[in-house]
Amino acid sequence: MEKAAKRYMGLSRHRIFSTLLLIVLLLDSNLIYGNTEKAVEGFSIDSYWWLFLIFGFFLFSIGYMVKKTQKDQVFAKEKELWKKMEISFSSEIEKLKETIDATHLQLIQQEKLASLGQLTAGIAHEIKNPLNFVNNFSELSIEYVDEINEAVEKLEQNETTEDIKSLLGDVKVNLTKILQHGSRADGIVRSMLMHSRGGKGIKEPTDLNELIKEYVNLAFHGMRASKNPINVDIKVQLEEELPKVLLNPEDFSRVILNLCKNAFDAMRDKTELLGKDYLPKLSVSTKNLQDGVMLVVEDNGPGVPEEIRDKLLMPFFTTKKGTEGTGLGLSITHDIIKDHEGVLEIDSQVGEYTRFIILIPKIH
Amino acid sequence: MKILIVDDERDVEMLFRQKFRKETRSENLELVFAFSGVEALEILGESDPPSVVYVFSDINMPGMTGLELLDKIKERFPQINVSMISAYGDSENFNKAIKSGAKEFFTKPIDFESLKEEIRNLMKT
Known part of the structure; x- marks a missing residue:
């Protein structure tokens, strides 16, 4: 800023000097070539008072003009500054608007998620009940298979009892798988419920x-x-x-x-x-x-x-x-x-x- | 000894009957089932004093909830033990049930071992 002002001032001074020089030269040429007779007659300050008046007037108007251009320049500078500020303000506002819009969208998303959470809680409960039955009944059936096995052991062993025992073994493995995967699903449902209930745990x-x-x-x-x-x-x-x-x-x-x-x-x-x-x-x-x-x-x-x-x-x-x-x-x-x-x-x-x-x- | 189990899921009867097969055969245990709070109160009111000594009730049931049933039983038959069985194992339900005079609070899936233990203890006394 300061540098720019100095440069500007220097330039204007240079201009003023050159303008003044030009005027003086003009006046001089007038003296020398325009009115030679008068010049010969003798040079007196009294008869050239108007020349000084004009000169003074010129000086004044030049001074005024310089001042005015200076002022204009300052105004222009201020104007530019304001414009810049305005631009930065508006970009700031634009940015804020973007954040507000993004936050708004996020809120909507959150709201959707919250309602989804409630829905999940309901669904999770509905799934949990039948799942409990699956697990309980498979568990029971495993116990029963064991009991049947014990009963078969008491019989006279032959090929048929071996067949029965091997089949029962397979059934038990299958029931264990049902129970295992049922418990796995139960674990997932339980953690879903835990989250939808929202921060009350100890x-x-x-x-x-x-x-x-x-x-x-x-x-x-x-x-x-x-x-x-x-x-x-x-x-x-x-x-x-x-x-x-x-x-x-x-x-x-x-x-x-x-x-x-x-x-x-x-x-x-x-x-x-x-x-x-x-x-x-x-x-x-x-x-x-x-x-x-x-x-x-x-x-x-x-x-x-x-x-x-x-x-x-x-x-x-x-x-x-x-x-x-x-x-x-x-x-x-x-x-x-x-x-x-x-x-x-x-x-x-x-x-x-x-x-x-x-x-x-x-x-x- | 008669025990009443209240749950709106009908398969609960099959499950309990199978789970307590040995106990109902060898020991002096009889299971009765009700599928709503109203039905439970009807069964309890059949004889005076009621033959049922212990009620296990689900909480989340259409119509009368298990907690409402608990209040009614405690009001009319204060001598009957009531325990809750619920899928909602949260502290809110738990506190409400215990405050209303529930003896125990079991969460689903039911741990039948602890349930059997509870019944065995009751039969001893």
């Missing part, structure tokens, strides 16, 4: 490994059933002798779901960039440490740049476009971990990996 000694197995699986199937599924190599490495930790399974399962979902989303972005050469990998592991239990969720996605790593846990901070993310996932995750007196650490190398490390204290 902290209890929980087998973290079991929780991880169940919810990593659920997160994976949730992703596979989504609009943009990706192929992921999942490695779950759980320490066998892991002591039970004090967890609110309802809340903590959300931590596992959120971290897995984030990993899937990040790796999806990378697959879109790199294509088939890249194989997404998710690894979830637990470790029994001296004073706590460690849970590590690691993906080989695009990584988190250093400058946004601090912001990751802030509510509403998201790197996802449009309505894809609420920016609440990691913030909620962090809150839940804090609630469990745990620590969440983020380690990452851009282009290589992102590692979420959670430490939960042991029960004393």
Whole structure:
């Protein structure tokens, strides 16, 4: 600004000087060539008073003009400045409008999800009852097969009894399969209900490994059933002798779901960039440490740049476009971990990996 | 000893009869079933004093809910034990049931071992 003003002032001074010089020259030429007679007669100031008047007038008008152009220039500058500000304001407003629109869409999405949640709860209950019957009756039938087997043993053994026993063996295996898969479905329904009911659980000694197995699986199937599924190599490495930790399974399962979902989303972005050469990998592991239990969720996605790593846990901070993310996932995750007196650490190398490390204290 | 089981799902009868087959044969246990709260109250009112000593009721039933039935039974037949069996194992239902005088609260899927244990304890006394 200052530099520009100086340059401008210098230029105008230069102009004023040249104009003045021109006037003087004109006057002089008038004296020399126009009225030679008068000039010869003698040069007196009295007879040329009007010349000074004109000169003075010129000087004044030039001064005025210079001042005016200066003023105009300043005005123009201000105007430009205002225009710039206006543009930046309007772009700011545009940006705000975009965020409001995005938030609006997110809210609608959330509302849809909430009603879907209620619907799921209803459906889950409806499924649970018949499923209980499937499980109960298959369990009963297993007991009956055992009883029949015992009765057959009491008979005289021949080829027919051998046939019966072998068939009963097969029936028992089948019934065990029905019970096993029925219980599996029951587990899924139960976790669906747990989530739709919404944060009322209590902290209890929980087998973290079991929780991880169940919810990593659920997160994976949730992703596979989504609009943009990706192929992921999942490695779950759980320490066998892991002591039970004090967890609110309802809340903590959300931590596992959120971290897995984030990993899937990040790796999806990378697959879109790199294509088939890249194989997404998710690894979830637990470790029994001296004073706590460690849970590590690691993906080989695009990584988190250093400058946004601090912001990751802030509510509403998201790197996802449009309505894809609420920016609440990691913030909620962090809150839940804090609630469990745990620590969440983020380690990452851009282009290589992102590692979420959670430490939960042991029960004393 | 007579036990009444209340549930709107009819297959519950078959399930319980099979599960308690040995107990009903060898021990002095009789199972009665009702498929609604109203039917349960009818069965209880058949004899005075009622022959039923223990009621196991589902909570989520059309018409009269298990919790309403619990209140009515406790009002009319305070000597009868009532336990709830529910798929909704949340603290709200649990607290309501216990406050209204339910003896135990079982969640579905029913753990028949603990149910048998409960009945065995009752038969001893």
